[in-house]
Amino acid sequence: MSSENSKLYFYPLWLRIWHGINALGIILLIITGISMQWGVESSFIEFQAAVKIHNISGVVVTLNYLLFFIGNIVTKNISFYLIKPKGFFKRLTKQANYYMFGMFRGMKSPFPLSEKRKFNPLQKFAYVMVMYLFVPFVVISGFALLFPEIIIDEIYSLSGVLLTAVTHSVVGFLISIFLVVHLYVASIGKSPLENFKSIITGWHNIH
């Protein structure tokens, strides 16, 4: 709070709580998910334990997702996730260009963050994809696997359960790729730990 104009209160408490639980839950889901993919004999976490942790984390992340979904609408935080289609692809490539070349040539960020712009276009796109497409998909398919009687028996002679299991893990994999990139991109800042501190304290430095 030392220099008021260079610090913004970006992440309200509810959002930080959601993010914290989500981060922990997703990490547990990824680790146990990968472990289960190795099968019963060669999984690195005891198989039954992995199943239990995965199921419980899944339910926690689902409930937490409701907090995110409702919280976003109630607090108008959703406005940061709305994409204006016109010229969006251009803005995306501009931001990607900045990450790939611009930042090494001393260019200024093309979309500096402000009270009105919490995410740059690339961030916005990634977050919308993950939070409004991938996560809902794994939540729904995950619950379908907990209650397999609701899954269609056969889809073009392929087993519905198997198809659900495969797409569940494919999308889960995409989320884990997102997590890796998300963690790395978060380290791009004045100092590598700066963004990590902001998501804990809520305060974001504007340079």
Next chain:
Amino acid sequence: MKKLQFLIFVLILVLFVKVKAQTPYDDPKNHACLKCHSTQIISFQNEVTGTEMKRLMNPYYVMDTIAIRLGVHKSFDCTDCHSYDYTTYPHDGQLKLQPMSQCLDCHGGDPTYAQYQFERIDEEFRKSIHHQKSGDLFTCASCHTPHTYRPTARNSNTVKEIVSYSNNICLSCHNDMNRYELISGHENPKIVQIHEWLPNQELHFKNVRCIECHTQITDSLMVSHNIMSKDLAVRKCAECHNSNSMLRASLYKYANLQARSDSSSVKSIFFNESYVIGAQQFPLLKKLSYIIFFMALGAIAIHLIFRYIKK
């Protein structure tokens, strides 16, 4: 002239079609044997009293003329296998005591039938519980009625037909008190009772051949004939449900529902032990996931190096 040519062509065609469809059994009513052996009531002239007599036919000797014409031996006449002396009526009682031809008498050692591996089938059969328990009382014909047998496993396009045809062969004795006792000398165990442990019994019986669990399956022989005793039969669900993705998925569903029905608490939803393995079942997806993962790591590493250099 053209008309004549056309007529000859049609004549040849008709003849050909007729010849092709012909079996000794096409006209059962006028067939020397089938005129009696395809009806329930037979009538004959009693030469002693000079009157016409009627009798009920022994139901076991009534032939299904349609099934005969669909069977593998449809082109053989009755007396090709049965004694020619049967053409006289009343049949000589002694004829019954003559040994019948066995399948291998024709099929064994003949290169025409080499692809069917009759000798290996015989070898396998001799190891089976059928031969062990009943010896020579049990013959090929005990299962494969030579009158009507059809090789459905080779010719049918529908799995359901193959399954039901094959299972009916087993059930013709195992579900028939008299036929079972005739060979084994004791009463048949009740199929439903001895399979009580099997989940979804009816579904299994309809969709899986008995021999799938009750034989030693070898991939070099189309149908294994080494029927094993029940102690050696497959009893582990996973032996079938693990190797086939569709079966595995249905087992998952079954195990999941079973676990939840055993205990109705919320706990059983989370802690039930059924599982289905996802993307790793597909080597392509596995490979693709490694490529994408390492590409992402590679890109991050390169970016990191540039960040370090340009600092």
